[in-house]
Amino acid sequence: MTAHATGSAHEVPEFTAEGADWSDVVEEAARLGAQRIVVNMGPQHPSTHGVLRVMLEIEGELITEARAGVGYLHTGIEKNMEWRTWSQGPTFCTRMDYLSSMFQETVFCLGVEKLLGVTDDVPARASVLRILMMELNRISSHLVSLGAGGNELGATTIMTTAFLAREDALRIIEAISGLRMNNAYIRPGGVAVDAPEAIIDEIRAFDGKMKAKIGELSDLMLKNPFFLSRTKGIANLNLSGCMTLGITGPLLRSAGLPYDVRKATPYCGYETYDFQVPVSDDADAFSRTVLRIEEVYESLKIISQCADRLEAEPGPVMIADKKIAWPAQLTLGPDGQGNSLEHIRTIMGTSMEALIHHFKLVTQGFRVPAGQVWQTVEAPRGELGVHLVSDGGTKPYRAHFRDPSFNNLQALSLLCEGGQLADVVVALASLDPVLGGVDR
């Protein structure tokens, strides 16, 4: 690490931060007698998308060194999953990156299905519902990214517009799964519950509403001279930088490579949908904003194709194999979505065998053949991977998630160093990290 001898040397340098490698920094600075200003941003800074700590060494307003410190939101989800059944897995992994729940549920379930060897037995309607939910989730996630990014620049209207639009997407997610976030909707073998019939009309109406709102949002962002001057040419990361650091998602596509897992290695039948992968080669914060807006339009295209398919193909939403399929479907009651009373009546009143079957599957779970798999999906922030190891038991032997934010945050130094202090916030917003996913 280099020390920067700028300004007059104080006799007694003053430092207010402490912690592991800080003591080295302090000692070195004291030994050299040079003035160094190290700003500790976070972990409770509102624009750090959760609890991210950024250590910035500055000369005036210029950033000479930037480092990210993570781990403040580590909850041991991966370890916890080793103590829960395969069916309980989605309930845990949905809470990692809380803005892209559906992707984590899907990637986990695709992994489990691969281990079970039942990938082709998942009903078509379940795959359509998975894609529908993922694309709605992509829209809601991108809207948070855009809105929060605008808010961090002081543009509250961008945030309120984006968050209002996001509510529309969440309303449909809620109407289908019963929950706005942390849904645990996608289960090994299918989905938890079929979509209500009335949802088709809601999705059709949503298309127009969202296009109007995203149009309003892009007017607010892309034509605003202040927004342009704050984001154009800021937080550059070119293609070789992206490849070196394993960056995926909008950052990689903003550097010119149209890499999207939905196209490269399709899953859930993405190859049968008509959509484009927006790409830019400006590699700056502004182009990432444009890409996220364009991706919302592409997601809307996929969503309306999902609506067509839901209308055309009724059918089961859970695998036929009763040894794997979750025995109950949820139903909508006067107090919201919950247990299917019909199912409870059947197992409690008419069939002892069904009750035993239900009890065994719910408490003990199903066994998954020993082995390991790797599955990835295109999450809003990049390539989300899961590495699952089974020991042939009813619980994962090991579940590891390759979270895109975790990997992408490594680029923070490259994005910030040599730039202005105020642009750190812009760089962070264009990275769009979610610390729940980073720390897991």
Place this chain on the structure above:
Amino acid sequence: MSAEKGLSAPDPGARPPLTLLPVRKGMGSGTTSGYGGLVRRATMPGPSSRPYGEWFDGVVDVLEELLGKHATTAIEAVVVDQGELTLVIARDSIVEVCRHLRDDQDLRFELSLGVSGVHYPADTGRELHAVYHLTSITHDRRLRLEVAVPDADPHIPSTTSVYPANNWHERETYDFFGIVFDDHPSLARIAMPDDWIGHPQRKDYPLGGIPVEYKGGTVPPPDERRQSR
């Protein structure tokens, strides 16, 4: 699959099948299932023999050619399972293998999707496994590398010189499993506090938790509840 073909392949008989998993005996005495005496042996898929299928043979061929004489020691086993290719690599060769996989135009695994670990206490002398997932955008291929090291000597050369993206992933694997990646630029803990003792993702590390009392009853923490594995 005919196992006799492909004489240049690393001899699958050189290493016994990967019996990584502990033998499970019944479901404990507290169960009502009546299967307390049941013994179950689970084994991970063992080494495969040629032809591996798909593009796997080609990639292994090119890699063996690039590695030259020490190909047989570098590639300890080739496992094909679930349509995925896993190369078990000797730890001394991991950096060289990564470099070939990234740089050769016929391999070109230019994107590393990180490193994670798995702890197999039953795999004596090879308890800690580091698992690398590589993607070739150029050829649209995916590949897994696995390096196994003993618990007593948990050192693996760092791959950050080839894939800088693995920097934080190796820190995480060190943090959770205690695998030491030599020559890593700054192998500090990443999720746990710096002064934490132990490596939480190891199998001998308890999940933790406290019993919860509710209306006179007590629910033990998850890792002390009766398990039906």
